[in-house]
Amino acid sequence: MASLKDLRNRIASVKATQKITKAMQMVAAAKLRRAQSAAEAARPYATKMEVVLANIAGGVSGSEAPALLAGNGKDQVHLLVVCTGERGLCGAFNTSIVRLAREKINSLLAAGKTVKILCVGKKGFEQLKRNYEKHIVDLIELRGIKNIGYGEGEMIAKRVISMFEAGDFDVATLFYSRFRSVIAQIPTAQALIPAEVPAGGAKASYEYEPDEGAILSELLPRNIAVQIFRALLENSASFYGSQMSAMDNATRNAGEMIKKQTQIYNRSRQAMITKELIEIISGAEAL
Amino acid sequence: MATFPFELVSPERVLFSGEATQVVVPASEGEISVLANHAPFMSALRAGVVTVDGGKRLFVRGGFADVSPAGLTLLAEQAIAVEDINVEKVSGQIKDAEEDLRDAKTDDARNRATAVLEGLRAMLAVARH
Numbered sequence: 001m002a003s004l005k006d007l008r009n010r011i012a013s014v015k016a017t018q019k020i021t022k023a024m025q026m027v028a029a030a031k032l033r034r035a036q037s038a039a040e041a042a043r044p045y046a047t048k049m050e051v052v053l054a055n056i057a058g059g060v061s062g063s064e065a066p067a068l069l070a071g072n073g074k075d076q077v078h079l080l081v082v083c084t085g086e087r088g089l090c091g092a093f094n095t096s097i098v099r100l101a102r103e104k105i106n107s108l109l110a111a112g113k114t115v116k117i118l119c120v121g122k123k124g125f126e127q128l129k130r131n132y133e134k135h136i137v138d139l140i141e142l143r144g145i146k147n148i149g150y151g152e153g154e155m156i157a158k159r160v161i162s163m164f165e166a167g168d169f170d171v172a173t174l175f176y177s178r179f180r181s182v183i184a185q186i187p188t189a190q191a192l193i194p195a196e197v198p199a200g201g202a203k204a205s206y207e208y209e210p211d212e213g214a215i216l217s218e219l220l221p222r223n224i225a226v227q228i229f230r231a232l233l234e235n236s237a238s239f240y241g242s243q244m245s246a247m248d249n250a251t252r253n254a255g256e257m258i259k260k261q262t263q264i265y266n267r268s269r270q271a272m273i274t275k276e277l278i279e280i281i282s283g284a285e286a287l
Numbered sequence: 288m289a290t291f292p293f294e295l296v297s298p299e300r301v302l303f304s305g306e307a308t309q310v311v312v313p314a315s316e317g318e319i320s321v322l323a324n325h326a327p328f329m330s331a332l333r334a335g336v337v338t339v340d341g342g343k344r345l346f347v348r349g350g351f352a353d354v355s356p357a358g359l360t361l362l363a364e365q366a367i368a369v370e371d372i373n374v375e376k377v378s379g380q381i382k383d384a385e386e387d388l389r390d391a392k393t394d395d396a397r398n399r400a401t402a403v404l405e406g407l408r409a410m411l412a413v414a415r416h
Contacts, residue, residue, distance in 0.1 A: 055353070
């Protein structure tokens with residue numbers, strides 16, 4: 001049986017751990033608030049962009065449509081852009097995105113397609129590397145970046161578009177976690193190329209300046225950048241939400257453990273006292 | 288005068304959302320003035336100033352203007368109210384950008400640095416007026 005000193009040490013170490021998890025929870029809560037308002041501030045732009053795209057895409061159709069909008073007509077090589085976090089200690093956040101990506105990869109491979117993976121964020125890369133190392137094209141780390149700006153989305157988008165133009169893949173899908181609330185983050189797969197255009201654009205006849213093609217060829221790359229930017233923001237809000245609830249759980253578990261350990265400690269202290277008393281009394285009786 | 292809904296959004300936030308009677312937009316082929324019931328129209332933007340009702344001035348760079356029956360929507364890559372532009376800070380950024388341009392090795396990096404520099408210079412010119 002553990003000695004009293006062992007028990008005391010054990011309780012002290014659990015208490016120290018609890019302090020850390022509590023601090024992490026509070027930091028995550030503060031960061032979550034910022035990430036959440038950033039994600040919410042970005043939503044209007046993305047939704048407006050969709051409306052504009054729907055309006056303009058209604059006008060062009062058939063063979064005139066650019067490849068970024070309609071795809072290049074093939075679906076042999078798939079690119080999966082998997083956005084995950086840079087750090088762990090955030091519950092199932094990274095795992096659930098990776099799981100969704102893995103299901104997709106397996107179904108694509110089973111269908112005889114070629115799969116390429118572009119990882120954004122180190123954690124997803126580490127998990128996917130185990131099974132799919134030869135499919136991974138590259139890893140983009142966002143470690144040093146404190147506040148995700150539009151520039152990062154644009155940088156990744158340029159990368160994806162230049163790969164597309166070089167004919168490295170036919171279809172691109174984006175994986176990220178949509179932030180619904182602190183306790184619910186939904187891993188999501190979204191079609192990037194060909195663009196997912198919401199139906200029901202305005203049928204009004206537009207005037208274009210300079211002309212449709214020029215606008216569309218500027219709009220489509222920007223749309224991809226916006227989608228990625230939004231995914232990154234949603235991801236960072238989800239990450240902190242997930243981390244906050246994970247750390248909240250950890251703090252509560254540590255509290256329970258402390259309670260249990262303290263009870264054991266007190267019980268064995270009592271037992272020791274009783275044992276000493278019995279020894280004294282029986283010693284006195286023997287005289 | 289008749290008003291119409293006007294929205295100016297950048298990827299980071301919404302800068303303006305409300306009713307306006309007249310908005311002057313720096314379109315790629317020249318400035319256009321949008322009034323209520325304008326015909327559906329779409330244009331790319333160049334760096335310049337958006338003027339709302341002859342008063343509020345907002346600097347925008349890159350993006351699109353979308354005039355539809357539902358109103359005017361400006362999607363700007365970068366947007367800031369003119370009175371919020373900090374001349375010293377922008378001058379500092381211009382210096383940084385000039386250095387970036389000198390250090391740029393590839394054509395791609397050079398083009399990007401030039402675009403950034405042009406945007407900053409336009410912003411500074413606007414703020415000085």
